[in-house]
Amino acid sequence: MIGVIAKHESKQLLRLPVTWVITSLLAGLFAFLFLQQVEVYLSRQAELALLDHAPGLSAWLTTRFVAPASLVTLILGPLFAMRSFSDEFRLDTLALWQSSPVSTIALVVGKFLGVAGVLCGALSMVWLLFLGISWVSPLDWQQVASAMLGLYLLASACVATGLFFSCLTKHAMVAVLASLATLALLWLLGTAAFNAVPVPALQAASLAQHISGFHQGYIATNDIAYFVLYTGLLLTLTIIRLDALRHTNH
Amino acid sequence: MAENRPILLEAQTLSRQMSASARVADINLTLRRGDVLGLLGLNGAGKSTTLNMLAGVTVPDAGSVTVAGYSLAEQPLQARAALGYLPDTPPLYPDMRVGAYLKLTAQLRRVPKRLVRSAVDDASELCDLTAVQKHRIAALSKGYRQRVGLAQAIIHKPQLILLDEPSNGLDPHQMQSMRQLIQGLGETAAVVFSTHLLPEAVATCNRIAVMHQGRIVASERDTNAGTEQTAKEQGVQPLHRDELDTLFSNLVQFGTPKAPITTLSNKAAQPAETHHEMDA
Structure with a gap:
């Protein structure tokens, strides 16, 4: 049943022209950033040659290209997920799911997988860019895979955030703005300092803090656990909210 | 015999607070295969809320619903698999x-x-x-x-079909087709459909229940033994069709069935074919 719902959700998303417009713009943006960083890398060869541990092309691109791409993901996640439940409210279609033999867990997980699948598919264009450059220069694929894993985990967290806010309102734009505000807050949380000293608790809760390791090629268990728990928490809140709707006069 | 037909819907003392002043209360329904029940009432009588509770879309504050032997609260997936629901929209x-x-x-x-x-x-x-x-x-x-x-x-x-004002937006020809379709469905399933049109209910259903201010206030008495039994379970007076017509006429005109009920004996002789359409 989860597969049926995920397929329906991804098809719904792919039916929207705005999805293709965003994906096209994304492709253009990624290509521009990628080529720009390759050019910068080539132009600084003389400086890099003087360093003891100069970064290779893979390290250069994962920290200077994939890291900005992560910021784009922060915006794309809510944009792709904003209609998931808002549209169900707006079109009065939630009764279809609520009167069908579909559990709320299956509904939420199915919708999450559908949206996350489309977003991760769009982000997979980054692989093509790396594949292209690997024809002319050897790459550290482990570092690239690490950065991509971080990107996918971040995308999942952003989709879960968008999904949660979309189940709170029938206005998709409100859901997007609330999601963006939440994600921006979580991203910047780690930069908060008390008497110029960073607060460890806030750093531990920061998205930026947990994604940076992936860009440097370090896959830490606590970073993976952070994203999995964050995504799980938001999906659980979505399930609770939808179950609560059966008790309210909506 | 009616009693040999399997019970496909059993609702007991369903209640739900809709707002500070509106409440659906004490809905008792028993439907067997072959029953086509028309839930008749003015706008705001609680028909859609009742159907939502029967479909599992909303949870009642009190009471229970059993669909084809499955409790909607304890075995929701099995119960929902046995029902089909067309909401208002x-x-x-x-x-x-x-x-x-x-x-x-x-x-x-x-x-x-x-x-x-x-x-x-x-x-x-x-x-x-x-x-x-x-x-x-x-x-x-x-x-x-x-x-x-x-x-x-x-x-x-499905074994139980719930239809919330299915003839909305249909032209007379389509309404006629819809009636025939619902009657056909009623041969193999139990059907509950809500309407504010008495003629539609009379033409389509073999049972009619009138809702007013969140309660079932009357059930039609006809040759179906199950109807009288249901009326007794609901604690409401089973009525003949002409009495029902009069009651509904008074609901339309006065907004309350109470006064007409006291004069039913005087008005029972009125023609049964007087049809009334509720305000949309």
């Missing part, structure tokens, strides 16, 4: 094509994979949608959309 995705939408609803209702195609075709044929299967739902007229909504409710051949 058909749950349609405008961007989808009719065929694809019906295929989705068949999958959601757990129709086996190999039977999905035939289920879509059967429902399309029953609801006269075969010609528009490839059309986008957004391009359909209101009448066609209503029929797509009905098709999704019956695509899995």
Whole structure:
């Protein structure tokens, strides 16, 4: 049943022209950033040659290209997920799911997988860019895979955030703005300092803090656990909210 | 005999607070296979809330619902698999094509994979949608959309069919077809449908219950023994059709069934064919 719902959700998303417009713009943006960083890398060869541990092309691109791409993901996640439940409210279609033999867990997980699948598919264009450059220069694929894993985990967290806010309102734009505000807050949380000293608790809760390791090629268990728990928490809140709707006069 | 037919819906003392002043209370219903119950009432009488509770869309504050032997509270997935529901607004995705939408609803209702195609075709044929299967739902007229909504409710051949004002937006010819379709469905399932049109209920149903201010205030008495039994269970007076007509007429005119009930004996002789249409 989860597969049926995920397929329906991804098809719904792919039916929207705005999805293709965003994906096209994304492709253009990624290509521009990628080529720009390759050019910068080539132009600084003389400086890099003087360093003891100069970064290779893979390290250069994962920290200077994939890291900005992560910021784009922060915006794309809510944009792709904003209609998931808002549209169900707006079109009065939630009764279809609520009167069908579909559990709320299956509904939420199915919708999450559908949206996350489309977003991760769009982000997979980054692989093509790396594949292209690997024809002319050897790459550290482990570092690239690490950065991509971080990107996918971040995308999942952003989709879960968008999904949660979309189940709170029938206005998709409100859901997007609330999601963006939440994600921006979580991203910047780690930069908060008390008497110029960073607060460890806030750093531990920061998205930026947990994604940076992936860009440097370090896959830490606590970073993976952070994203999995964050995504799980938001999906659980979505399930609770939808179950609560059966008790309210909506 | 009526008692030999399996019970497909049993609702006991269903209650739900809708707002500070509106409440659906003490709804008791027992439907067997072959029963077509018309839930008649003014706008705001609590018909849609009652159907939502019967479909599992909303949870009652008190009471229980059993569908085909499954408790809606304890075995919700099995109970919901046995029912089909057309809400007040058909749950349609405008961007989808009719065929694809019906295929989705068949999958959601757990129709086996190999039977999905035939289920879509059967429902399309029953609801006269075969010609528009490839059309986008957004391009359909209101009448066609209503029929797509009905098709999704019956695509899995449910034992209990709940229809909230299914004739909304239909022209007289389509209404006639809808009546025949509902009567046909009633041969193999139990059907509850809400309406504010007495003639429609009379023409389609073999049982009628009148709702007013969140309660069932009267049930029609006819040759169906189950109706009288249900009326007794509900604690309401079973009425003859002419009495029902008078009661409903007073509901329309005075907004209350109470005064007419006291004068039923005087008014019972009035023609039974007086039809009244409620304000939309």
